[in-house]
Amino acid sequence: MLKSNFAVKRKLLTSQKTLLLFYLVFLQMSYVFAQDMPRVRATIDTLCTPYMGGRGYGRDATDKGERKAAEYLAEKFKKMGLQYFGKDYFQYFKLDVNTHKVVQLKINNKKLVLGQDFILNPISKSGKGNYKIQQLDSNIFDNEEVQKRFLNENISKKVIILNKKEQKKIVDLPIEIVQKIYTAKAILELQDTKLTATIGTKENSNPIFEVKTSAIPKKLKKAKFVVKSDFLKDYQTQNIIGYVRGRVVPDSFLVFSAHYDHLGKMGNIYFPGANDNASGVSMLLELAEFYAKNPPNYSVAFMFFGAEEAGLIGSQYYTENPLFDLKKIKFLTNLDLVGTGDEGATVVNATLFPEEFSILQELDIKGNYLPKITKRGKAANSDHYFFSQKGVKAFFIYTLGGIKAYHDTDDIAKTLPLTRYTQFFALMKDFIKALDKK
């Protein structure tokens, strides 16, 4: 932005009326879209580097991506001169989390590619070996004789494979059969659609692989695998919280939140999490940059929550240990997955707070920002949830359209379109301006 601004200035010296007009329009644009896209890109790129390791967990310092990201964010707050509530920007909490240093799988001696052909179910424990693959008898679901036979079978040196249909039907089987299936050396769960990774806060007794049906041969013989898990009990991680002091009513807060953690590493791969949620983090930093220079009437707090992907753990911890009275939050806006926007955005909790939703929608139409804003009811799908459960007015907004990558290795910085990023930013500013008057 700065560079092209200078270019316009230089041309202006050669002076023509049209150029002057162009310059004025340009100035106005740079006022409306105050944030700087190269800086946004740099933030997202940094958060998605291998160094940040998918902002996940590990025993060794090099694997503590969540900590590296937290320090990076606290440093940003410090540079902007944001205030903190305690002795610094960090609020610590603990969680149990399962991690995997080594993940390898071969079927009939063909090496499968981690992240593309298969992923590991996050509750998997360590295991290794080369074992025969066994399919379930198709009659097991409705024939008691077959079930009895299976219970007497020795499968402790077998790998059981389950197709999608069997995975669905398995819940109808007697519990002892289900338990028996999971005593196999390993389980291969076939997936016909895309692989979607998650985080495990428990551990199972053996490895469970989620394998793409298209990646395996027709005739299944043997599965060779190595999984080294490391279950981290009472792992310490953190939320990062800062605020800009309001000019008129500093003890009341407008809050922006975004989770900065993601899925971390799995064997030799990591999940960059560009849309989820480097996009939201970068947006909060841009908003913090703006409000640090333009403090509103109310204070504005910026909350980066940890361990969202592990089950909203950081934000739940915050609502149980708030740094100021939750009643002092005028409104909370949670941003998660805001890197697209071609098809608009969706607002979770819109039906709970129709007044704020109509304000947002009107501002969007007036500013011509997003193609549409759709409403949704309550959902426990991001960090707004425990706030609204405690009676705090809160929205969770995510953008629609563009890329399909989600909880996979394709959610990378390079292909994140940021289609309506500047418009979304402007909408957030307008929304806060409207709420700041209330």
Ligand SMILES: [Zn+2]
């Ligand atoms: Zn996520």
